[in-house]
Amino acid sequence: MSTLIPDSLARVEINAEDLAHNFRHLTELAGGATEVAAIVKSDAYGHGLLLSSRAFHEAGCRVFCVASTEEAVFLREHLGPDIRILKMVPSLPEEYEAVATNGIEQALASEEDRRGWQSWLSERGLKLSVHLKVDRGMGRLGFSYPDFMREAEEIAKSPIFNWVGLMSHLPASEESPDPSAVSVDRNDYTTTREVNRFRLLAKEVESLFGRPLVKHIGNSGALLFHPESRFDLVRCGLALYGADPRGQAGTGLGLRPAMAVRSGLVQIRALDKGATVGYGRDYRVRQPTRVGVAAVGYADGFFRRLAEYGCVLVRGQRCGILGRISMNLISVDLSDVEGARMGDTVTLLGADGDERISVEELARWAGTIPYEVFTSLGGLIRRRVAI
CATH class of the missing domain: 2.40.37.10 (Lyase, Ornithine Decarboxylase; Chain A, domain 1)
Structure with a gap:
C-alpha cells in the first residue's frame, strides 16, 4: 500500500481487484448475449476514473459510458482505440469537434440536438455514431414516442449519422419485478411494463428501418432484479462499485464494496x-x-x-x-x-x-x-x- 499520504489524513482506499470482480460477476449474470457497459461518469462514482476504468478494462470491459466530453477524451487517450465510449449527455457546439474526432458515440435526445449535429457535421464532411434515446418515464432526456418516430426517420435517411443504438433509462429499476405490483401513485408504472414497451418499440423500429440496433435500457437494478431488461447491452454503475441499488447492505448479491x-x-x-x-x-x-x-x-x-x-x-x-x-x-x-x-x-x-x-x-x-x-x-x- 502506498505510504505517500500520512495515516492521520483523510483518505480513500480503492481496491482495484474488487472492481474487477464486480465487473466479471455482473458479466456472468448478464449472460453471453448481453454485454456489460461500465458507467464511469463523475470520476467513476468517486472511485477514480483512470483507476476504475483500467480495472474494468483489464477484466474485459470494452464499452464505457460517460457524462462529459472531458471524460470521453480522457478514456480514449488512456485506454486506446479498442474501446467504445458512449457520451450519454447532449453535447454543446463547442464540444462537437472533440466528440467527433475521438470516435465517441453520442446519445441524441432532442430535435435541437440532432439539428445542431447535422449542421456541424455536414459543413465538415464528418460522420457520427449515435444512439437515439426515448423517454420511458424519466421526464428528462429523451424523445417522446411521437417525436422519436419522426426523428428516427431523419436519422435513418441521413448519410452523416451512423445509427448504432436505441436506448432508454428506467427511473425505478430497484422496484419489485412483479408486474402486478402496480402503484397508483406512479400512474400504473412498473419497470416490467416499461421494458416490454421498449421491446415493442425496438421491434417496430428495426422492422420499419431495416437495421439491427444495439438495444439498451437496463442499469444495475435492472440487471440484478429484472432479467427481461437484458437486451444487447446493460449500463452498470452502482453495482460495479459494490453497492446494492435498493440501498440494502449485505443482501447476498455477490458484489464486493471497493x-x-x-x-x-x-x-x-x-x-x-x-x-x-x-x-x-x-x-x-x-x-x-x-x-x-x-x-x-x-x-x-x-x-x-x-x-x-x-x-x-x-x-x-x-x-x-x-x-x-x-x-x-x-x-x-x-x-x-x-x-x-x-x-x-x-x-x-x-x-x-x-x-x-x-x-x-x-x-x-x-x-x-x-x-x-x-x-x-x-x-x-x-x-x-x-x-
Whole structure:
C-alpha cells in the first residue's frame, strides 16, 4: 500500500481487484448475449476514473459510458482505440469537434440536438455514431414516442449519422419485478411494463428501418432484479462499485464494496461529565468520557448530518460521533475502545476487523443515497489504492 499520504489524513482506499470482480460477476449474470457497459461518469462514482476504468478494462470491459466530453477524451487517450465510449449527455457546439474526432458515440435526445449535429457535421464532411434515446418515464432526456418516430426517420435517411443504438433509462429499476405490483401513485408504472414497451418499440423500429440496433435500457437494478431488461447491452454503475441499488447492505448479491474511507486520531483527551463538544456547545457528555479527534470533516465530503446519527470504527469497535462535524475534524467516543492511541486508524466507510460500515448504512444515517456518498467522499478526499 502506498505510504505517500500520512495515516492521520483523510483518505480513500480503492481496491482495484474488487472492481474487477464486480465487473466479471455482473458479466456472468448478464449472460453471453448481453454485454456489460461500465458507467464511469463523475470520476467513476468517486472511485477514480483512470483507476476504475483500467480495472474494468483489464477484466474485459470494452464499452464505457460517460457524462462529459472531458471524460470521453480522457478514456480514449488512456485506454486506446479498442474501446467504445458512449457520451450519454447532449453535447454543446463547442464540444462537437472533440466528440467527433475521438470516435465517441453520442446519445441524441432532442430535435435541437440532432439539428445542431447535422449542421456541424455536414459543413465538415464528418460522420457520427449515435444512439437515439426515448423517454420511458424519466421526464428528462429523451424523445417522446411521437417525436422519436419522426426523428428516427431523419436519422435513418441521413448519410452523416451512423445509427448504432436505441436506448432508454428506467427511473425505478430497484422496484419489485412483479408486474402486478402496480402503484397508483406512479400512474400504473412498473419497470416490467416499461421494458416490454421498449421491446415493442425496438421491434417496430428495426422492422420499419431495416437495421439491427444495439438495444439498451437496463442499469444495475435492472440487471440484478429484472432479467427481461437484458437486451444487447446493460449500463452498470452502482453495482460495479459494490453497492446494492435498493440501498440494502449485505443482501447476498455477490458484489464486493471497493471503497474504504479512513482517517486517523490526531488527539485523545479525557472530558469530565458535563463538558461540551464542538461548535455551538450543543452536545454535553453525560459521564467522564475519553474523546478522540479525527482529521476529517465536511470539507472532505463527510456529511454534517452524520453528527446526529453516525458512527466510525476504531480498532474494530463502533464509536459514536460527538458534537457537530467541523470542516476538518470530528470528535468520537472512545469509551469502549481499549488501548486507543493517537495515530490509530479511524474508518468512516469500510471494514475494520469483523465490523463494517457499509455505504448503504452511511447513506441511511445521512438521509441520502449511496450515489451521493460515493461521489461526495470519493471526490474530495485524497486517494490512494489498496492493493
